[in-house]
Amino acid sequence: MKKYNLLIAASILLYVLAALAAWYGIQNTAQEKDRVYKVEINRIYDRLSDGHLPDERDLRSYKYVRNVRWLSADDMQPQEKHLAFFEEDGKLRIEIRPVFEAGKLKGYLRFEYLEPEFDSHFVLVLTQVCLGLMELFLLIVLLYLKYQLIRPFRQVSELPYEMAQGHLRGIVKEEKNRFFGHFLWGLGQLKDTLEVNRKRRLDLEKEKKKMLLSLSHDIKTPLSTIKLYGKALEENLYEEESQKIRAARQIGQKAEEIERFVEEIMKNSREDILDIQVEPGEFYLSRLMEQVLATYEEKCRIRMVDLEVGSFEDRLLKGDLQRAAEVFENIFENAFKYGDGRRIEISFSEEDYCQLIRIFNTGTPVTDNDFNHIFESFFRGAGSEGIQGSGLGLYICREIMRKMDGEIFARKEAEGMAFVLVFR
Numbered sequence: 434m435k436k437y438n439l440l441i442a443a444s445i446l447l448y449v450l451a452a453l454a455a456w457y458g459i460q461n462t463a464q465e466k467d468r469v470y471k472v473e474i475n476r477i478y479d480r481l482s483d484g485h486l487p488d489e490r491d492l493r494s495y496k497y498v499r500n501v502r503w504l505s506a507d508d509m510q511p512q513e514k515h516l517a518f519f520e521e522d523g524k525l526r527i528e529i530r531p532v533f534e535a536g537k538l539k540g541y542l543r544f545e546y547l548e549p550e551f552d553s554h555f556v557l558v559l560t561q562v563c564l565g566l567m568e569l570f571l572l573i574v575l576l577y578l579k580y581q582l583i584r585p586f587r588q589v590s591e592l593p594y595e596m597a598q599g600h601l602r603g604i605v606k607e608e609k610n611r612f613f614g615h616f617l618w619g620l621g622q623l624k625d626t627l628e629v630n631r632k633r634r635l636d637l638e639k640e641k642k643k644m645l646l647s648l649s650h651d652i653k654t655p656l657s658t659i660k661l662y663g664k665a666l667e668e669n670l671y672e673e674e675s676q677k678i679r680a681a682r683q684i685g686q687k688a689e690e691i692e693r694f695v696e697e698i699m700k701n702s703r704e705d706i707l708d709i710q711v712e713p714g715e716f717y718l719s720r721l722m723e724q725v726l727a728t729y730e731e732k733c734r735i736r737m738v739d740l741e742v743g744s745f746e747d748r749l750l751k752g753d754l755q756r757a758a759e760v761f762e763n764i765f766e767n768a769f770k771y772g773d774g775r776r777i778e779i780s781f782s783e784e785d786y787c788q789l790i791r792i793f794n795t796g797t798p799v800t801d802n803d804f805n806h807i808f809e810s811f812f813r814g815a816g817s818e819g820i821q822g823s824g825l826g827l828y829i830c831r832e833i834m835r836k837m838d839g840e841i842f843a844r845k846e847a848e849g850m851a852f853v854l855v856f857r
Contacts, residue, residue, distance in 0.1 A: 443570075454563060470497040474528055474544045477501060481532075481542065499525055500545040506538050518543055593620075652694050655687035709756075709829065711836040716754040718781075718788060719747045724754070725761045732765075738774055745781035748788055751857040752837035760833050760841070761792070763826040764852050768794035772849060786857070787839075793851040807843050 473495045481501075492498060504518045518541070521527050525545040532539045662680040671677045726742065733740040750757075768777055772794040782789045799807065808831045827843075834841045834854060844851040 470546045470548070473498045474530075474546065477544070478530060478542065497546045497548075498544055499547060502543040502545070503540060504543065505540040508540075652691055655690040659684050659687045659691075709832050709836065711756050711833060712753045713751075713837075714753060715749055715751055716757070717747055717749055718745060721750070721754060721757055721761075722779075724758045725765075728762070729765050732769075733777065736769065736774060738769075738772075739776040741776065741778045743778075743780040746783075748783075750788055752839060753833075756833045756837065757854075757856070760830045760854060763830050764792050767826055768792075768796075768850075772796035788856040790854040790856070791851055792854070793846065793849060795849040798845040798850055804843065804845060808841075 477495070477498060492500070502518065519527075519529060524547075526548050528544045528546070530542050530544070532542055662684050665671060666677065666680055671680060722742070722745070730740060765777070773796040775795040777795075778791070778793040780791045780793075782791070798804075808827050827841075830852075831841050838857050840855040842853045842855070844853065
């Protein structure tokens with residue numbers, strides 16, 4: 434973006450320089466036009482110290498002065514004579530200059546001259562040069578935009594549609610482009626990530642199907658045993674009381690086996706559905722806040738929610754920057770859904786070599802029963818009726834924070850809910 438801003442500034446500067454050059458050229462031409470004939474008049478005026486006027490042969494060497502007339506101070510009368518002296522006649526322009534001798538007015542000299550023509554050719558050439566420079570610069574900018582923006586964009590314009598259709602194979606060709614290079618790299622990473630996630634999901638579904646088939650097969654054995662003992666008890670096949678107790682004990686044991694299988698199915702269904710990957714690394718707190726505020730400052734402004742961000746010291750935190758931003762996104766979205774829309778506060782503190790970030794939103798706190806299950810997967814509180822959601826947001830936040838060697842806590846407060854993120 435800095436390069437593009439410099440390009441805009443350069444275009445403005447070039448326009449200003451071209452305009453100044455044209456103005457200077459035209460101004461200089463106008464001044465030259467006024468100066469050339471005055472030089473001739475001054476030269477003739479200096480030579481007429483003896484009061485003798487030059488004849489026509491003497492005026493041939495001058496380009497603009499065509500005639501010189503004299504009016505003595507003694508001939509100022511009659512009025513018609515000197516009025517005619519001071520009036521223009523014909524195509525020639527005039528300039529009147531007084532002549533003094535010993536401090537006394539001796540008379541007037543009338544210089545009749547042709548007005549120099551305006552150098553339209555020079556002005557035309559100058560204008561064409563300035564326009565040519567502007568056109569050249571505009572052409573360079575258009576070619577630059579074509580090869581640096583339009584052509585790369587056309588190459589990837591169909592890629593999002595292909596990805597939406599599930600065509601994830603193939604390689605996104607990288608380009609050394611300051612505008613689209615990082616964008617193409619990001620699309621390539623997104624495509625690879627989607628392909629890996631799809632493959633992982635298919636593998637997970639295969640494993641779950643295998644697990645369900647295996648568990649179904651395992652359940653059949655104790656289930657058939659239960660049916661067998663139940664049928665025997667129903668038909669009074671056991672005469673001794675010890676045999677009946679043994680059969681009842683077997684039914685209870687097999688029922689416990691089935692219960693364990695059901696719990697295993699439920700556990701795998703709840704926890705294995707999300708395979709959250711976290712890249713180990715480090716990032717500065719300022720980068721995390723820049724990324725979060727770039728998204729949610731505008732969203733809060735549109736929703737008319739007061740967003741208050743406290744001061745903090747820029748520390749180096751342990752974890753995955755993108756995953757940490759995802760935690761903020763889930764908490765903010767919950768604040769929009771379940772808060773009262775008045776205020777969201779972000780404050781910072783340090784404790785035991787850990788960075789604590791408190792995110793508070795005003796609203797009605799959850800009930801004690803809901804609070805005890807707030808981080809469980811697929812759990813939705815009593816106040817979530819009519820609000821879209823899957824009940825996974827806070828569960829994902831806790832999994833991400835723990836995989837980054839951190840933690841997340843919830844607090845019920847008088848005016849709303851607060852979540853405290855702990856980063857190493």
